[in-house]
Amino acid sequence: MHSTGMGRVINRIFTFGAKPTDHMMKIAVTSCGDHHILEQTLNRRLYMERLLEWPANILARISFEIHQATFPNVSNPEYFRKAFKPCASQRLFYPILLPNYDSVIHIDSDSIFLQPVNELWQHFQRMNGSESVAMAPDNTNPNTSWYKNYNTGRHRIPTPTLYSLNTGVILMNLTRMRETDFFGHLEPIIGTYGSRINWFVNDFMSIYLHQFPDRYLNVSCRWNFLTDHCDEGLALCPAAHRLGVGLLHGSRHTFMSWSRAPAFRAVYLAFLDYQFNTDLRLNLVLPLKRN
Numbered sequence: 001m002h003s004t005g006m007g008r009v010i011n012r013i014f015t016f017g018a019k020p021t022d023h024m025m026k027i028a029v030t031s032c033g034d035h036h037i038l039e040q041t042l043n044r045r046l047y048m049e050r051l052l053e054w055p056a057n058i059l060a061r062i063s064f065e066i067h068q069a070t071f072p073n074v075s076n077p078e079y080f081r082k083a084f085k086p087c088a089s090q091r092l093f094y095p096i097l098l099p100n101y102d103s104v105i106h107i108d109s110d111s112i113f114l115q116p117v118n119e120l121w122q123h124f125q126r127m128n129g130s131e132s133v134a135m136a137p138d139n140t141n142p143n144t145s146w147y148k149n150y151n152t153g154r155h156r157i158p159t160p161t162l163y164s165l166n167t168g169v170i171l172m173n174l175t176r177m178r179e180t181d182f183f184g185h186l187e188p189i190i191g192t193y194g195s196r197i198n199w200f201v202n203d204f205m206s207i208y209l210h211q212f213p214d215r216y217l218n219v220s221c222r223w224n225f226l227t228d229h230c231d232e233g234l235a236l237c238p239a240a241h242r243l244g245v246g247l248l249h250g251s252r253h254t255f256m257s258w259s260r261a262p263a264f265r266a267v268y269l270a271f272l273d274y275q276f277n278t279d280l281r282l283n284l285v286l287p288l289k290r291n
Contacts, residue, residue, distance in 0.1 A: 025121045026104040030069060030090045055277045072096065074187060084200035091170060092186055092201060095177040102175045108168040110250040112271055120223050120246060123171050127217050132176035133209075134217035135165040138202065139228035140236045146199075147206070155196045157203050158210035165209065165216070167201045168249045169224040180215065182208075222246045227254050227261045266291030 044066050051064060069090050071077035080089045091106045098104060103124050105117075113120075123134050139145045140163045147164040151157060177183070189207050190197070197203040209216045221229055221237035223246040229237040240246075254261045255268035270288035 024063075025117055026101060027117065028091070028094060028098075028104045028106045029109050030087050030106075058276055067097070070097065073183070088201055089204075091167070091172075092204065093183070094172060095174045095183050098174060099178075103171070103173050106167075106170040106172060107247070108249065108251065110253075110255060111168065112248045112250070112267060113246070114248055114267075115244060115246040120169075120171070120219075123217060123219055124173065127173060130214045131217045132173045132180060132182065132215050133205075134171035134219045135167060135205070136169060136219040136221050136224035137161065138164045138166040139226060140221065141228050141231055141234060144228060144231065157193055157196050157207055159206040160209040160213050160216065164202065164206045166224050166226070166249075166251075167205050168251055169219070169247060170205075171217075171219070176215075180212075185211075220246075224249050226251060227264060 047066055052059070069081075069087050071080040071090070071093060073096060074080055080093075081087060083089045094101075094104060094106065105120065127134065138147060142148060145163050147159055148162055151159065151164075185208055186204070189204055193203070193207055220239045222240040222243060225237060225240055225245045225248050229235075229240065235241055248264065248267055250256075250261075250264050250268060254264045256265070258265050266288060269291055270284055273287060274284045
């Protein structure tokens with residue numbers, strides 16, 4: 001779903017299935033920002049109106065909840081609300097905010113699925129008994145990777161891999177995260193490494209998974225495809241070239257700029273203009289080729 005940035009503290013939880021009795025996949029998205037300062041009731045109404053514009057056959061396959069974003073059980077909620085970007089840390093609170101959910105996929109709102117969601121959801125079945133989260137690598141370009149080139153010296157934070165992981169897409173087994181007291185590590189880690197942390201959620205998860213490397217499953221870069229994977233004419237995500245991009249992540253405002261990443265911008269515009277239940281080839285594929 002395209003987000004215009006309206007609203008500062010809104011969470012959306014979507015569940016998908018062929019029919020209501022099927023096993024449902026859960027997607028969580030947080031929308032924050034200061035573009036429009038609106039009352040929460042108005043925010044919710046606007047989101048509801050947009051969602052209910054979807055065709056009946058689509059709505060029959062999903063359910064959704066809209067929550068106000070909150071930051072409970074921490075000593076300084078406002079710090080977490082503003083850390084890095086407004087509400088960026090909200091995903092770290094899912095284990096306690098969604099007590100009745102077993103598993104959920106967090107995706108950043110600047111993401112577009114190019115292949116079926118259920119293919120990504122299947123990674124939950126691939127987790128072993130200790131793994132509770134799954135993520136793809138961060139920028140793997142050896143020339144530009146922040147974690148490889150700049151995470152050094154006395155300001156270095158520990159990471160589970162050389163290039164670390166990208167938290168724009170996180171598969172979260174919330175039950176296991178609660179069982180292993182994931183949330184209980186949040187403030188102690190921030191308290192220890194706070195002055196070294198640059199990319200709040202990325203850095204926290206890097207430190208946490210360095211401490212507990214048995215708790216994460218690596219996901220292919222094709223499920224969190226960044227401009228970094230194809231910068232400088234390099235093909236740094238072979239799986240995407242072989243199997244196709246599963247999820248396109250327009251981080252750092254990539255979807256907004258023709259000059260920075262024209263291919264990403266073209267995909268974004270094609271999906272933005274596409275109307276549900278219209279001819280895919282005529283109204284999505286051909287405009288994409290034109291862009």
